[in-house]
Amino acid sequence: MAMMRYAEALNAALREEMQADASVFLFGEDIGRYGGVFKVTKGLMEEFGELRVRDTPISEQAMTAMAVTAAMTGTRPVLEIMYADFVPLSLDALINQASIYEYIWNGQVRMPFVLRTQGGGGAGAGAQHSKSLDSMLAHVPGIKVVAPVTPADAKGMLKSAIRDSQPVVFLEHKLLYNTRGEVPEDADFTVPLGKAATRREGRDVSIFATSRMVLEALKAADALEKDGISAEVIDLRSLRPLDVESIATSIARTNHAVVVNEGWNFCGYAAELSATIMDRCFDDLDAPVARVTLPDMPVPYSEPLEMAVLPDAGKIRDAVLRVVK
Amino acid sequence: MDATRHPIVIDTAGGEYMESVMVVDWARKPGDPVKMGETIVTVETAKAATEIAAPHDGYLAQILHAAGSEVPVGSILGYVSDRPGMAASSTAGEVAQPQASAAFTRDIPAPRRARAIASPLARRLAAETGIDLAQVKGSGPNGRIKKRDIDKASAILPKPAVLADALPIVFLHGFAADRNIWRWVIPLLRVRNRVITPDLPGHGSALTTPARSIGDLAAAIAATLEAEGISDAHVVGHSLGGATALALAGIGALRIHSLCLLAPAGLGPDINGDFLGGIVGAQTPESLTPWLDMMVGDPCVLPAGFAQAVLWQRRQENSAAVQSRLAAGIFANGRQHEDFSRNLKALRIPAKVLWGRDDRIIPMAHAFTAPGTTAIHLLEKTGHVPHLEYPDIVACLIDELVLSTGR
The missing domain is CATH 4.10.320.10 (E3-binding domain)
Structure with missing residues (x-):
């Protein structure tokens, strides 16, 4: 175990996988000489050379199409899209090609590539650099979407994503890169995709959160303890495939559910969670499921306005109090 | 000084039909004087219009549901006040509660209400x-x-008791009633045995089934149960239904495992002939109410609107003529002509006889013809319909009886 920042954990995962498998290579904007805007790829060009760590021009369309094609030829590209806000530029390659090729070619083609990107608000980055487009990506069958929140998961899940034979969208969060945590140094350490993690056990309500919202949910759970409410916090980690069993197991015990996602409310990932819970756990529910999300509006640049609209511990606590009432 | 306010209510007593009603027309305006028994408001169910009579002399104090509104059965439609000038002091917009609690001396489970809101x-x-x-x-x-x-x-609430090899419980209602009379008792039972509530011939859904004697009634019930494939059961019978249960025991087609008789006919010669004539002959709430009051120990236990509901259903079914003929056959001249006390003596099963000490229809003394193995329960402040007056006690005693058989 070593204490590491989230960005360092990702860096370690990339290094270990590149050392272990010569077909793993990286490309993206400013990932080589500059080491990445968030320093995730720092030092890798020096270690693995310009062929395996490539700086690309600014064209997400071309980059993603390249990743799809490279994966088809048997390599394992890891593509960095600097902001999740730019992922829509790559959707044709992602949705019209990557997600369906294995199916339409009857399994003769595999798509082992990873699209790393980072989203979310809270950094004063404005409406065009703060979006969470989780549901837009998780909507598509044939693509896995994961969003680790701890440095250990960042490392373990990125390694699993690189080894996976399906396209994996790997969602990071700009406010997580500097968070610290214990990370196993073992090169064999991986975290399976598709499994949720219970971050805190509780009796009265289950809070299901994604990405940075897990940290807000944990803060809310601390506050709720003073309100006399015991909240369970589940880190979903994998948005697709979703660990429905863990969700159902938790609700069977607490009978109350609050779902938290930083994306928009309407047609959002929280809506999918609510519907899944309704389908699967209806007779275990003692109250309607509550959603805590970004309101249906752009993320404001102004800091007070941004804080006012982003979901946070206070809003999660309010939702829990409403649900257990 | 406060004036007493009397709720104006419609309730079910007979029909399964009513869940909600539409207020059609108020015959009086707030402040108008009203006389007990005169029509004060007309409501319409899915099937027919029903006139609701003023519950008391006084003044129409308040209308809670104006014409055109749909309200659940049991809602308070408005209030009659003892004294004039109460309209202004009424709580405008007060939410009508199912069941007029003021009309009860204790809680009787609501017969019907709108779907409960529950997680x-x-x-x-x-x-x-x-x-x-x-x-x-x-x-x-x-x-x-x-x-x-x-x-x-x-x-x-009482814990349910689930018996492994549970037998059905057959409930037989009394004269001029129907299967719905059991709706107060059945929800209070702890035992979860299946319940079967057939209508006696000449009553309810079996109105047109001919019958001239208690033996005919028992034969019809035996046939109904046989058609259902029921060979073993517990039997509960009230009044005429009690006599029918005893006659059923005599036929022997049904194996009866326990018998609970509520103020049963068939154990002696006496019966209140005036009551039988009155209850079948009455055509207005005013003429029916005194007979219904005679039926119970304390008139307060009758749900508000009971008389109206009985009459409403009677008009729907046109049952008066059929039941008059049946009464003439079984209870001519105010006497019971068929005695089944021998059947009770011959039974070797757990049995109870329940009687109200204030029964004015069939005298409590008939209970003492029961054999020593039969438990006799004499209920205080109770008239002829303990299952309506004290459904909790009746349910408890039925539970005891059924549980004692283990089935």
């Missing part, structure tokens, strides 16, 4: 534990019943 979990737990949601008060938003309310209720 899915509460609904599931209630179904699993046999708790009637209508009897649970919700503490959640909008009065939603939540798990904690079910937990609380299950600590208070």
